[in-house]
Amino acid sequence: MSRLTIEGGFPLKGTVQVSGAKNSVLPILAACIMLDGETVLTNVPYLNDVSIMVRMLSALGVRAEYYHHNKIKIWNKGKLRHMAPYDLVTSMRASFFVAGPLLAKTGLAKVPLPGGCSIGTRPVDIHLKGFEALGAKVSIEHGFVSMQADKLKGGPVPLGFPSVGATENLMMAASLAEGDTVIQNAAKEPEITDLANLLIQAGAKIEGVGTSTIHITGVKTLQGLASYPIIPDRIEAGTLIIAAALCDDEVRVEGVVPGHIESVLYKLKQCGVNFTVEENAVVVKPRKRNLTAVDIETAPYPGFPTDMQAQMMTLLTIAEGKSIIKEKIFENRFMHARELMRMGAKIKIDEHTATITGVKNLSGAEVKITDLRAGAALILAGLVAKGYTNVYGLHHLNRGYYQLDQKLKELGAKSFK
Numbered sequence: 001m002s003r004l005t006i007e008g009g010f011p012l013k014g015t016v017q018v019s020g021a022k023n024s025v026l027p028i029l030a031a032c033i034m035l036d037g038e039t040v041l042t043n044v045p046y047l048n049d050v051s052i053m054v055r056m057l058s059a060l061g062v063r064a065e066y067y068h069h070n071k072i073k074i075w076n077k078g079k080l081r082h083m084a085p086y087d088l089v090t091s092m093r094a095s096f097f098v099a100g101p102l103l104a105k106t107g108l109a110k111v112p113l114p115g116g117c118s119i120g121t122r123p124v125d126i127h128l129k130g131f132e133a134l135g136a137k138v139s140i141e142h143g144f145v146s147m148q149a150d151k152l153k154g155g156p157v158p159l160g161f162p163s164v165g166a167t168e169n170l171m172m173a174a175s176l177a178e179g180d181t182v183i184q185n186a187a188k189e190p191e192i193t194d195l196a197n198l199l200i201q202a203g204a205k206i207e208g209v210g211t212s213t214i215h216i217t218g219v220k221t222l223q224g225l226a227s228y229p230i231i232p233d234r235i236e237a238g239t240l241i242i243a244a245a246l247c248d249d250e251v252r253v254e255g256v257v258p259g260h261i262e263s264v265l266y267k268l269k270q271c272g273v274n275f276t277v278e279e280n281a282v283v284v285k286p287r288k289r290n291l292t293a294v295d296i297e298t299a300p301y302p303g304f305p306t307d308m309q310a311q312m313m314t315l316l317t318i319a320e321g322k323s324i325i326k327e328k329i330f331e332n333r334f335m336h337a338r339e340l341m342r343m344g345a346k347i348k349i350d351e352h353t354a355t356i357t358g359v360k361n362l363s364g365a366e367v368k369i370t371d372l373r374a375g376a377a378l379i380l381a382g383l384v385a386k387g388y389t390n391v392y393g394l395h396h397l398n399r400g401y402y403q404l405d406q407k408l409k410e411l412g413a414k415s416f417k
Helices: 024-029 048-059 086-091 093-106 125-134 164-175 191-199 234-247 258-271 306-316 335-342 373-382 402-412
Strands: 005-006 016-017 034-043 063-067 071-076 106-114 137-143 144-148 156-158 180-184 205-207 214-219 251-254 274-277 283-284 322-326 346-350 354-355 366-368 388-391 412-417
Touching: 005 024, 005 071, 005 373, 016 402, 024 034, 024 048, 024 093, 024 164, 048 086, 048 093, 063 214, 063 335, 071 306, 086 106, 093 106, 093 144, 093 164, 125 137, 125 144, 125 164, 164 180, 164 191, 164 205, 164 214, 164 274, 180 251, 191 205, 205 234, 205 322, 234 251, 234 258, 234 283, 234 306, 234 373, 234 402, 251 274, 258 274, 258 306, 258 373, 306 322, 335 346, 335 366, 335 373, 366 373, 373 388
Parallel strands: 016 251, 156 180, 366 388
Antiparallel strands: 005 388, 005 412, 034 071, 063 071, 106 144, 137 144, 180 214, 205 214, 251 283, 274 283, 322 354, 346 354
16 A cells, blocks of 8 residues: 655745645536537646546547646547446546536436445435436436436526535536526535636626526537636645644745635634735744634535545644534544544544544554545644654545645655655
């Protein structure tokens, strides 16, 4: 099993650049199924999940390939295939994003049901009910979802939960539907705004993005774009800021949209992290006081993101006092807690609530990554733990962080594979 060994206790110092947002580029790549001609995406992180989506496009008849490491060029000029490959969809749930674009573009989509998820259930029923509201006939048989509509028809689409994936999938489908669509109880995440901006530049008519009600007027065609930059990854930004805060020196995190991480910055300020905010950067400075406990409750954007809960827990393990984290999004997202406890953290789990009592020091140990954000939390813990920490299961980390270990090493971390 792949392993990263970290020697803790060294300060981080310098400047680090945030990569493009994985959670933004995946639905945007799916949207390129709908864009005629050529499209070039820039600021694309070279990640396993992104590579899977590139393979997905190729399997569906859309040529897509990386070049210059952070760019992807897409040629959508041939005949589209309507069936998504089983192995790609089941290896990455985000592959289900192709359902809406395929349905809108070809009138038919056959997509395997996504596989399970280690951090909890992520049902696609919200997506399917939305497609039915747009006039599609949906059936599930032999592990596949089949969706068919001669032409999607706009209308009200109420979401039972502000699902990010469903909002994005339905917004894409509605962009080529006949008439007006209103998505009610829509999610508000920045990645949705990024997708909407791409679609609007391609010719879509979308209003209300960033609010709970999105209005889409369908158009007949969407055109490829000469260049579209992916927004910075707000979760990577938050992770790097916490790394700097743990190691207590001056680090400049560049390529940040501060407005995307306001809830994280607010809690870090409460905790005693010393930082300044610039237009496109956050500068973390040596602490003026000891870290202190804070309470956190995850929530849909603009609330505290579930994808930052594990990293924040690592910070709180060495904060003075007792912190409480309530996980309200996923039911199985405290798996990193038992690994942190192996490193000396004092954590008590009661269903969806974690109580963290700060300790003076963590100590190096053998730990195993169980999911992407848990991996980041354990890497952060290794930076401040006494001695050596061996982190196993790096394939999880490579799904969503571009060269995280290398970025930390350039700031002064001591680690090797």
